[in-house]
Amino acid sequence: MTKVFVTGMGVISPLGDSVSLNRNALKEGRSAISTLDLFTTRYASLLRFGEIKIENQKLRDKLKVNEKGITRTTLLALHAFEEAIKDSGLNFSEISSFDTALIGANTVGGMCLTDELYHDANQEIKGSEYVASYDSASINMYLQEKFGIKGIINTINTACSSSANAIIYGARLIKHGYAKRAIVGGVDSLAKFTINGFNSLHILSAENCRPFDKDRNGLNLGEGAAFLILEGEAEAGNKKIYAELTGYNNSNDAYHASSLSETADGPYLAMKGALDEAGLKPTDIGFINAHGTGTENNDAVESTAMVKLFGNPPAFASTKSNIGHTLGASGAIEAIYSMLNLEHQEIYPGLNFHNSIPGTDLIPVQTFREMPLKHVMSNSFGFGGNCSSLIFSKA
Amino acid sequence: MFYIHQTSCISPQQTFSNIDIEKVNEFTDNKMYVSEPAYDGIPAGILRRMGKAVRIGVGAALPLIKNAQKIDGIVIGTANGGLEDCIKFLNQIIQYEEGTLTPTNFVQSTANAIASQISLLSANKGYNVTHVHRGLAFENALIDVDMLLKEKPQNAYLLGGVDEISVYNYNIQFLSGQYKKELISNKDLYQTNSEGSIAGEGAAMFLAGGQKEGAIAKLDGIKILHAKDEKFIQQELKSFLKEYLKEGEEIDLFLSGENGDARLNAFYSSCESLLKEKTKVARYKHMTGEHQSASAISLWIACNILQTHRLPSHMVKIENEKKEFNKILLYNTYGNMQHSFMLLSNTK
Numbered sequence: 029m030t031k032v033f034v035t036g037m038g039v040i041s042p043l044g045d046s047v048s049l050n051r052n053a054l055k056e057g058r059s060a061i062s063t064l065d066l067f068t069t070r071y072a073s074l075l076r077f078g079e080i081k082i083e084n085q086k087l088r089d090k091l092k093v094n095e096k097g098i099t100r101t102t103l104l105a106l107h108a109f110e111e112a113i114k115d116s117g118l119n120f121s122e123i124s125s126f127d128t129a130l131i132g133a134n135t136v137g138g139m140c141l142t143d144e145l146y147h148d149a150n151q152e153i154k155g156s157e158y159v160a161s162y163d164s165a166s167i168n169m170y171l172q173e174k175f176g177i178k179g180i181i182n183t184i185n186t187a188c189s190s191s192a193n194a195i196i197y198g199a200r201l202i203k204h205g206y207a208k209r210a211i212v213g214g215v216d217s218l219a220k221f222t223i224n225g226f227n228s229l230h231i232l233s234a235e236n237c238r239p240f241d242k243d244r245n246g247l248n249l250g251e252g253a254a255f256l257i258l259e260g261e262a263e264a265g266n267k268k269i270y271a272e273l274t275g276y277n278n279s280n281d282a283y284h285a286s287s288l289s290e291t292a293d294g295p296y297l298a299m300k301g302a303l304d305e306a307g308l309k310p311t312d313i314g315f316i317n318a319h320g321t322g323t324e325n326n327d328a329v330e331s332t333a334m335v336k337l338f339g340n341p342p343a344f345a346s347t348k349s350n351i352g353h354t355l356g357a358s359g360a361i362e363a364i365y366s367m368l369n370l371e372h373q374e375i376y377p378g379l380n381f382h383n384s385i386p387g388t389d390l391i392p393v394q395t396f397r398e399m400p401l402k403h404v405m406s407n408s409f410g411f412g413g414n415c416s417s418l419i420f421s422k423a
Numbered sequence: 424m425f426y427i428h429q430t431s432c433i434s435p436q437q438t439f440s441n442i443d444i445e446k447v448n449e450f451t452d453n454k455m456y457v458s459e460p461a462y463d464g465i466p467a468g469i470l471r472r473m474g475k476a477v478r479i480g481v482g483a484a485l486p487l488i489k490n491a492q493k494i495d496g497i498v499i500g501t502a503n504g505g506l507e508d509c510i511k512f513l514n515q516i517i518q519y520e521e522g523t524l525t526p527t528n529f530v531q532s533t534a535n536a537i538a539s540q541i542s543l544l545s546a547n548k549g550y551n552v553t554h555v556h557r558g559l560a561f562e563n564a565l566i567d568v569d570m571l572l573k574e575k576p577q578n579a580y581l582l583g584g585v586d587e588i589s590v591y592n593y594n595i596q597f598l599s600g601q602y603k604k605e606l607i608s609n610k611d612l613y614q615t616n617s618e619g620s621i622a623g624e625g626a627a628m629f630l631a632g633g634q635k636e637g638a639i640a641k642l643d644g645i646k647i648l649h650a651k652d653e654k655f656i657q658q659e660l661k662s663f664l665k666e667y668l669k670e671g672e673e674i675d676l677f678l679s680g681e682n683g684d685a686r687l688n689a690f691y692s693s694c695e696s697l698l699k700e701k702t703k704v705a706r707y708k709h710m711t712g713e714h715q716s717a718s719a720i721s722l723w724i725a726c727n728i729l730q731t732h733r734l735p736s737h738m739v740k741i742e743n744e745k746k747e748f749n750k751i752l753l754y755n756t757y758g759n760m761q762h763s764f765m766l767l768s769n770t771k
Contacts, residue, residue: 139513143517177649182556184552204569221513
């Protein structure tokens with residue numbers, strides 16, 4: 029089976045609308061968590077979020093999108109998609125080839141338009157321009173039509189681990205010969221649906237989230253999009269290679285619909301499985317991009333799993349403290365941050381940490397530093413017990 | 424590809440227990456709802472909280488879980504998951520102006536709730552994923568399982584397709600032109616010459632493995648396509664058959680996803696025109712209604728025909744003298760953009 033390499037990437041997050049802007053902000057330890065300026069909700073000034081401060085019309089103008097029925101979610105996805113293909117140097121015929129797959133993830137699709145959806149779902153009179161844009165598939169179908177992609181197109185939704193699973197599926201399509209390259213990633217934009225959903229579970233914080241801190245009190249919802257270009261050995265050739273995807277695993281915690289087990293079975297199995305797939309030992313991992321949402325449950329369980337697997341875990345931190353939890357985009361955004369770790373041999377500080385969680389006593393990285401890295405692990409755990417881990421290795 | 428060892432299906436027809444697809448349940452309001460079983464295997468407290476998509480998905484999966492020696496992972500295709508819960512929660516958000524809400528509908532509404540509830544009820548900690556690519560959600564689940572079984576042929580996976588009708592998605596899809604404006608009976612679906620189809624729902628589950636022993640059918644090949652051009656689809660069917668049909672093999676039955684939408688007939692007729700006299704043609708959307716996971720139900724119907732060698736007369740479009748069914752070709756398009764071919768054969 030061929031190896032799978034990352035040959036291009038694009039990201040738009042609250043930290044910036046390009047890979048380089050994101051890297052600069054991460055190096056500086058900048059937080060983009062704030063109250064809301066653009067998105068309207070009752071919680072705009074009550075809670076804190078990772079909002080991308082670019083209005084929809086500005087995104088449309090920049091991307092030259094004039095069609096009706098295009099949601100913010102699709103615009104963010106298109107932004108990251110275009111940066112990724114430009115970065116990889118793929119030409120039109122490669123993108124539109126039968127050998128190119130597009131695997132995108134998201135959790136609420138076009139439901140960022142909660143009010144329009146409410147209107148359309150509750151009457152039979154006249155539809156809004158968005159009637160075909162609410163489902164999760166609509167974003168990738170738009171990208172597929174716009175770029176004429178003819179290979180396998182798919183959308184994955186495993187809640188907060190969605191785009192990690194999109195990366196895994198794309199890589200496996202290449203390994204099994206279903207595709208020669210796969211454009212993989214994820215997106216979600218802020219939505220009343222998720223804000224109220226997470227709020228009803230009492231896991232949103234009115235402060236900047238504090239991953240792995242003893243007094244953490246919830247997550248900040250964020251928005252963003254990221255795409256990676258995966259290619260097999262033959263296609264990658266002598267292109268610039270950011271990393272090899274060497275390990276991956278998807279396991280289920282099988283414990284509860286919206287929380288993880290104290291024994292950390294799902295997170296442990298996902299991390300362990302990724303190591304096994306890569307043929308690596310725990311000591312080979314130089315850094316872990318933790319899921320680290322800042323909720324009571326996740327950080328305690330993830331710590332337990334890290335201790336169980338690594339004994340003395342390697343350097344780790346969570347970029348949720350910079351951008352919030354971008355749900356369906358988080359796995360792909362954090363995969364790109366892992367790529368930056370490897371490319372530049374550097375790790376970025378987790379923010380807002382003061383005291384460790386009693387029992388596991390783990391302390392995340394708190395200052396920027398250069399560091400020799402061969403293998404970086406990235407964790408994504410979601411509702412429904414959906415846990416996935418990825419390992420990227422220096423090629 | 425892989426083998427199908429067991430199947431289970433909850434649909435608008437009698438497909439779950441005392442299976443009888445010779446007779447067709449009639450629906451006259453353009454919505455073909457499933458007939459739900461008693462769900463003996465689901466604890467009452469849990470059952471009460473489940474939305475319909477989760478209920479029928481879990482309900483269809485349980486008999487397979489009960490009978491299987493082991494299941495190494497759960498792979499579900501569903502375009503929307505629990506859409507009814509989703510919009511119930513959405514309605515609360517608007518009606519209570521984002522006030523204090525209860526999380527039950529929110530948690531049940533995530534598309535991965537079906538796969539995760541199955542893992543929860545069966546304590547399954549293996550691979551667990553939900554594909555949601557509208558009319559190709561199930562097909563992607565199937566490709567996923569094919570890859571899983573190539574990686575580990577000794578394993579067994581639960582593969583399923585589930586989608587529900589809710590008042591809300593019916594409205595949204597009606598507004599986008601997917602359903603007929605006039606009310607018809609599902610029995611007259613192919614006699615109409617108007618735009619749109621009628622809505623349906625269902626859950627089909629398969630126990631898939633890499634071993635032939637004990638299998639009821641083998642999936643020989645699958646192809647998914649995105650195109651609005653029927654000539655292109657026809658061309659692709661030719662190469663699909665060339666790739667998967669060995670010298671001297673014939674298609675005994677073409678199971679067509681024709682759904683009464685006049686705009687889509689050209690896709691089905693251009694595929695039909697490639698077939699030889701030895702191939703019967705049959706349809707099933709009058710039994711299932713149209714939904715994103717109808718192709719999963721069609722695979723269940725095809726497995727049933729391979730096992731029983733009986734093709735209900737109400738399904739027949741083009742008949743011939745043949746008595747046995749060894750190879751079935753399934754073609755479906757959801758909307759005018761998402762197409763799939765599947766080739767299924769008898770393992771006897």
